[in-house]
Amino acid sequence: MRYLPHTEEDIGEMLKFVGAENLDDLYLTIPPECLRKSEFNLAEPLTEWELGDHMASLAGSMAVPPAYKVFMGAGSYEHYIPESVAQLLTRSEFATAYTPYQPEVSQGTLQAIYEYQTLVARLLGMETANASLYDGASALAEALLMAIRTTRRSRVAISRTVHPSYRRVVKTYLASGGYEIIELPYLKSGKTDLTGISSFDGLAAVAIQSPNFFGCIEDLKPTGDFAHEKGALLVVAFSEPLAYGLLKSPGSQGADIACGEGQSLGIPQSFGGPGLGMFASKKEFVRNMPGRLVGMSKDVDGKRGFVLTLATREQHIRREKATSNICTNGSLCALAAAMYMASLGSAGMRKLAELNHDKSEYLKDKLAKAGFNLPFSAATFNEFVVEFPLEFESTYERLLEQKIVAGLTLEPYYPELPNHWLMCATETKTRGDMDLLVEGIKS
Amino acid sequence: MTEFPGSIGLILNEPLLWEKGRKGRCGMSLPRRDVEAASLDGDLVGEPPDLPDLSEVEVVRHYTRLSQWNFGVDSGMYPLGSCTMKYNPKINEKQAARQGFAAAHPLLPSRLTQGALRLIFELERLLAEITGMDVVSLQPAAGAQGELAGMLIILAYHRGKGARRTKIIVPDTAHGTNPASAALCGFQPVNVKSNELGILSPEAIAEVMDEDVAGIMITNPNTLGLFEENIRGIAEIVHSKGGLVYCDGANMNAIMGIVSAGDIGVDILHLNLHKTFSTPHGGGGPGSGPICVRNYLEPFLPVPRVVREKEGYRLSVDFPKSIGKLLAFHGNFGVMVKAYSYILSMGSELRKSSQLAVLNANYVKERLKGVLHLPYDRPCMHECVFSDKFQREHKVSTLDIAKRLMDYGFHPPTIYFPLVVNGAIMIEPTETESKEDLDLFIDALKAIAAEARDDPQLLHSAPTRCKVRRMDEVEAARHPCLSG
Numbered sequence: 001m002r003y004l005p006h007t008e009e010d011i012g013e014m015l016k017f018v019g020a021e022n023l024d025d026l027y028l029t030i031p032p033e034c035l036r037k038s039e040f041n042l043a044e045p046l047t048e049w050e051l052g053d054h055m056a057s058l059a060g061s062m063a064v065p066p067a068y069k070v071f072m073g074a075g076s077y078e079h080y081i082p083e084s085v086a087q088l089l090t091r092s093e094f095a096t097a098y099t100p101y102q103p104e105v106s107q108g109t110l111q112a113i114y115e116y117q118t119l120v121a122r123l124l125g126m127e128t129a130n131a132s133l134y135d136g137a138s139a140l141a142e143a144l145l146m147a148i149r150t151t152r153r154s155r156v157a158i159s160r161t162v163h164p165s166y167r168r169v170v171k172t173y174l175a176s177g178g179y180e181i182i183e184l185p186y187l188k189s190g191k192t193d194l195t196g197i198s199s200f201d202g203l204a205a206v207a208i209q210s211p212n213f214f215g216c217i218e219d220l221k222p223t224g225d226f227a228h229e230k231g232a233l234l235v236v237a238f239s240e241p242l243a244y245g246l247l248k249s250p251g252s253q254g255a256d257i258a259c260g261e262g263q264s265l266g267i268p269q270s271f272g273g274p275g276l277g278m279f280a281s282k283k284e285f286v287r288n289m290p291g292r293l294v295g296m297s298k299d300v301d302g303k304r305g306f307v308l309t310l311a312t313r314e315q316h317i318r319r320e321k322a323t324s325n326i327c328t329n330g331s332l333c334a335l336a337a338a339m340y341m342a343s344l345g346s347a348g349m350r351k352l353a354e355l356n357h358d359k360s361e362y363l364k365d366k367l368a369k370a371g372f373n374l375p376f377s378a379a380t381f382n383e384f385v386v387e388f389p390l391e392f393e394s395t396y397e398r399l400l401e402q403k404i405v406a407g408l409t410l411e412p413y414y415p416e417l418p419n420h421w422l423m424c425a426t427e428t429k430t431r432g433d434m435d436l437l438v439e440g441i442k443s
Numbered sequence: 444m445t446e447f448p449g450s451i452g453l454i455l456n457e458p459l460l461w462e463k464g465r466k467g468r469c470g471m472s473l474p475r476r477d478v479e480a481a482s483l484d485g486d487l488v489g490e491p492p493d494l495p496d497l498s499e500v501e502v503v504r505h506y507t508r509l510s511q512w513n514f515g516v517d518s519g520m521y522p523l524g525s526c527t528m529k530y531n532p533k534i535n536e537k538q539a540a541r542q543g544f545a546a547a548h549p550l551l552p553s554r555l556t557q558g559a560l561r562l563i564f565e566l567e568r569l570l571a572e573i574t575g576m577d578v579v580s581l582q583p584a585a586g587a588q589g590e591l592a593g594m595l596i597i598l599a600y601h602r603g604k605g606a607r608r609t610k611i612i613v614p615d616t617a618h619g620t621n622p623a624s625a626a627l628c629g630f631q632p633v634n635v636k637s638n639e640l641g642i643l644s645p646e647a648i649a650e651v652m653d654e655d656v657a658g659i660m661i662t663n664p665n666t667l668g669l670f671e672e673n674i675r676g677i678a679e680i681v682h683s684k685g686g687l688v689y690c691d692g693a694n695m696n697a698i699m700g701i702v703s704a705g706d707i708g709v710d711i712l713h714l715n716l717h718k719t720f721s722t723p724h725g726g727g728g729p730g731s732g733p734i735c736v737r738n739y740l741e742p743f744l745p746v747p748r749v750v751r752e753k754e755g756y757r758l759s760v761d762f763p764k765s766i767g768k769l770l771a772f773h774g775n776f777g778v779m780v781k782a783y784s785y786i787l788s789m790g791s792e793l794r795k796s797s798q799l800a801v802l803n804a805n806y807v808k809e810r811l812k813g814v815l816h817l818p819y820d821r822p823c824m825h826e827c828v829f830s831d832k833f834q835r836e837h838k839v840s841t842l843d844i845a846k847r848l849m850d851y852g853f854h855p856p857t858i859y860f861p862l863v864v865n866g867a868i869m870i871e872p873t874e875t876e877s878k879e880d881l882d883l884f885i886d887a888l889k890a891i892a893a894e895a896r897d898d899p900q901l902l903h904s905a906p907t908r909c910k911v912r913r914m915d916e917v918e919a920a921r922h923p924c925l926s927g
Contacts, residue, residue, distance in 0.1 A: 272772025
């Protein structure tokens with residue numbers, strides 16, 4: 001096997017040195033009753049070429065662009081990834097390193113993560129960002145736990161317009177602690193109904209997503225005002241960070257914590273993972289933050305360098321008193337996001353965000369003109385909800401035959417919204433693609 | 444004199460991203476605009492984000508230079524204990540990057556994603572075979588999230604029986620994530636000391652095991668690199684009082700095909716695909732932390748699960764007793780592709796890779812015994828733990844030894860862990876290191892031990908051949924500067 005360098009001669013010499021007769025003897029300390037009795041039922045190793053054929057056939061069965069036109073977002077977005085970013089990520093000095101516990105041989109990862117933290121903080125308008133968490137959903141769960149720790153309160157309010165899967169993950173993380181989760185309803189506009197908040201006391205946080213699951217842009221400032229009046233933190237979640245190339249940032253609207261999914265920033269969709277948990281907060285809460293942080297410092301010669309810092313929050317130091325159990329996070333995905341943001345730049349990100357908005361507005365407008373109902377009136381970014389007639393299901397199937405995926409049905413997530421579909425158009429969809437989709441739906 | 448891999452090399456300086464660039468540059472090809480600009484309420488629109496404006500070549504050079512200051516498995520031996528820094532095969536990267544996998548939307552109808560669903564299903568079966576457990580969920584994003592899933596399953600199991608158990612037994616040799624994960628689920632960790640042999644004794648467990656204890660978290664092989672020989676007896680004690688046995692499988696690389704976790708009383712086990720199954724660690728993730736359970740705990744596994752039916756594979760959330768979801772979608776699929784490729788490439792040779800990992804560790808242990816202090820002098824599994832006891836008399840510490848190893852061209856071992864060994868030096872060579880490289884590493888540590896005796900200042904001022912010298916970590920924590 002090409003990954004195992006030992007020759008028979010090496011093995012013989014080494015066994016002799018350690019005083020073992022054969023390889024099985026190395027396990028003499030394991031009591032016989034603990035040794036595996038059953039056969040190790042694995043196939044013969046595949047050659048590199050056989051593996052390639054097998055994987056090509058598995059991958060070949062997947063419905064992916066460019067053959068398929070996928071008009072579906074819902075937390076996973078198709079965006080172009082520059083080849084430069086894709087190739088830089090294959091630098092194995094980044095990819096094959098461990099968590100940078102030894103700063104002198106990890107300055108590459110450390111400076112890159114420090115830069116990532118900075119770019120994330122700037123994009124979100126926040127003071128401090130961490131080195132990453134797993135994904136948007138678990139980041140929101142961690143944010144609510146952080147708010148609970150910070151305020152020493154035990155109930156949180158979360159909007160029903162937050163991604164349904166994120167809410168499900170929040171439930172998983174919070175359930176065992178006995179915390180109460182209150183769901184806030186939504187208005188006819190597609191935005192969160194805030195009027196209920198004032199009737200709840202003892203809230204640790206109000207969590208809202210913008211753009212929300214329906215694609216609608218929420219009113220963050222009034223939400224923050226409601227939250228702060230009750231002594232709660234404003235937690236702003238997101239699944240499409242590219243929107244902040246165009247929209248007011250969560251920080252500028254009073255967010256105490258901003259967190260969400262960073263997949264849009266140069267990370268392949270990869271059937272849903274790995275993604276990137278982006279996480280930022282006001283500076284005053286930093287000692288309560290989950291996850292790793294990289295800080296700038298100096299070496300003994302006074303030369304600038306970077307280290308992991310504030311580790312006393314973390315499990316390897318504080319054990320059961322840590323702010324989170326997280327260890328391995330999403331470092332390489334954070335690097336991808338930093339490379340992507342650096343490639344786009346300020347003006348580039350604005351232009352790309354505008355293009356996303358304008359493309360989806362084009363599609364929205366065309367569907368409206370074709371006579372379909374747009375149930376929510378709030379402004380949207382690159383996805384929106386449309387109501388189709390009852391028989392749309394068969395149209396959807398027919399379009400699949402033409403390799404068009406016409407959005408996501410909302411009914412499994414919102415039973416009160418039958419025949420409502422969530423449609424997404426990013427920069428990857430041409431005018432021609434969208435015309436074809438609308439023609440297909442109409443006919 | 445022996446030649447070592449370390450050298451000063453070509454270390455170029457590189458400013459921070461925002462110290463470079465000019466307004467008006469852009470490093471990405473922006474897609475063509477083929478629709479008109481649409482209006483958006485001005486109240487919603489913010490200032491463009493304050494990002495640096497760079498050309499493509501500036502971005503490429505920036506990250507290429509940064510990468511050169513890093514040490515990875517591809518740079519050289521990386522004997523970081525408990526982290527299993529084995530070689531990450533190149534071909535697996537190509538598999539994960541295939542368009543069919545990388546560009547797949549997670550919510551596509553299942554008949555359009557049969558390849559990915561089959562891969563998940565088969566990888567679950569393969570991991571079940573390797574561990575000897577019954578059922579596997581690949582959803583957890585990393586080991587710690589696997590632990591969280593495991594703790595939630597234990598909680599749900601007891602609640603299902605109408606019991607409220609509040610404590611979890613955690614040995615003093617455990618990874619920090621163990622007590623942190625238990626606490627996250629509201630459990631109170633009960634610390635248990637390992638015995639003079641470095642393992643747990645059944646008596647110590649019997650002493651703390653009662654009807655308030657929901658289970659035990661045990662790492663086997665443990666973080667001293669020793670097999671927990673009493674595992675079956677311990678499992679019996681825990682089971683007899685109604686508790687469950689959770690095994691942290693971070694060290695599975697020692698025992699693939701040798702020990703079947705299902706046979707020794709383990710109820711729940713997590714794996715780290717980024718350790719045992721060769722997926723790159725990425726400088727701190729992404730990883731994948733599958734959770735493996737016995738049949739009777741299957742109903743509690745996270746959803747969605749991949750199920751196989753006559754028509755093919757599909758995702759199902761129809762498991763009412765499930766602990767719920769841990770991530771927005773189905774887990775770190777990109778990592779799974781690499782681990783699956785690795786297992787198919789290794790096949791039945793996985794058993795041999797465990798044997799060679801153990802051989803390498805024992806070889807290092809035997810050759811360094813006497814050079815460094817070996818607190819538990821017994822045959823080890825995949826890693827061995829030394830201490831700085833001999834060097835302390837020259838005022839040289841574990842940290843000094845670790846830093847000096849960098850000058851010799853090696854990544855240092857894990858240091859100051861496990862906590863039960865004062866000044867621990869935890870070496871895990873892995874099976875992908877050749878005898879020549881092990882010999883070079885051993886010679887380097889011998890040379891360092893001689894330096895510690897003859898010229899300790901050399902060690903105190905190490906490293907001298909890296910991008911930076913020793914960093915001021917105290918100041919970094921006292922006055923945190925976390926963004927620029």
